[in-house]
Amino acid sequence: MAQAIVIREIGGPEVLKYEGISLDPPGPGEVQIRQVAIGLNFIDVYFRTGLYKSESMPFIPGKEGAGIVTAVGDNVAGFSVGDRVAYATSDGAYSTERNIEATQILKVPDEIPLETAAAMMLKGMTAQYLLKQTYEVGPGTTLLFHAAAGGVGLIAGQWAKALGATVIGTAGSQKKIDLALAHGYDHVINYNSENFVSRVKELTGGKGVDVAYDSVGRDTFPATLDCIKPRGLWVSFGNASGPVENFGIGILAQKGSLFATRPTLYAHVATRAALEACANSLFDIVRSNKVRININQTYPLADAGRAQADLESRKTSGTTLLIP
Structure with missing residues (x-):
């Protein structure tokens, strides 16, 4: 049975x-x-x-x-x-x-x-659509990725670095910081001992990041918006600490004419062709040894x-x- x-x-x-x-x-x-x-x-x-x-x-x-x-x-x-x-x-x-x-x-x-x-599969295809479909990361991109030492975070850090980006992450302990730094991240901020907004501004010369990826939710909102440069993109793709509440669209204007999206993997693999394309992209980057699982x-x-x-x-x- x-x-x-x-x-x-x-x-x-x-x-x-x-x-x-x-x-x-x-x-x-x-x-x-x-x-x-x-x-x-x-x-x-x-x-x-x-x-x-x-x-x-x-x-x-x-x-x-x-x-x-x-x-x-x-x-x-x-x-x-x-x-x-x-x-x-x-x-x-x-x-x-x-x-x-x-x-x-x-x-x-x-x-x-x-x-x-x-x-x-789920984590890697999530990283694929985030970095190659939601926002096309490449040389010159500076990004912030919360939960850098998580399953998606470790894949995304390596993949973003392979694409030529400057990769900033957050994590909650020195062990997790060291792990993220070994997987593509240029800088990792300890959110328990540092103000991640101030640190991101410092690392970017006050400019902010082009795109911020946030799977944490309640605990990182709305502070993450202050990390993004004017007309940059906030990608909310999870709720590990609980859902974002009281989101008023006007805050995007206040924070610099930001763009915001709440994508899901399912919308990016809704057809067989899209599923195969996403998976094959993942298989290729893993077989190239540019991303370790x-x-x-x-x-x-x-x-x-x-x-x-x-x-x-x-x-x-x-x-x-x-x-x-």
Whole structure:
């Protein structure tokens, strides 16, 4: 019997229950996979706490994983039993085995281990759209990236540096600062001991950054706006500390005619062509060795509650995997 983490009520990490589940053969358009590793992401916490609403209850959380195809349903082209695959946008990842729409999975290049694929798909494709689609980062770009030592932050720092940018980050401890500095960042500010706005202004000669990427939310708003140069861009793509509240659009005028956006990965991979293009861009940069994927923590799938609690309390850095 397959095993999975099942949520039957909204709440804290204790609502994550490890249970046996029945698994039907894959239906039309689906494949069945045996999962090798599952990525842990803040979006999983958002669904557990109710910040984001699940379409059903009970539900199996998780968006990202990698494994081996074990069965193929009708009307599936391009995938066969034994294929190594990964995904980043399909609910139900916290399971040992699962069925998934074939349109949501991608073949993993032979050079990339499945554990690495599970660690990088959601975070890496997020970094891809942030740096190459939301704002086209290149030589001459100066950017700020909050949570520099997080899963997305470590990938984004390396990728932005490879694109020629000056990369400024924030982190909450010397250990995380050192980790970010080893992964592309030119400067990392300790937000617990320094005023990050003043430090950004100092590092940029008073000009501010071209673009600021913020997945923290409540704790960094509106201060992040003061780090951005006039007519620069604020990219709010997460809510690790809670959602941004009382946002009035007039503040963008007050802070220098700023632009603001709240992008999601799903909007950037809504078609099969867009999904493949985003993933292939990620695969290429990883295979070039310009971006290294760090798996800094692993937990048994049954300990998903502890893993999420550690993520929420900022005890983790880089990427965390759940192992079935």
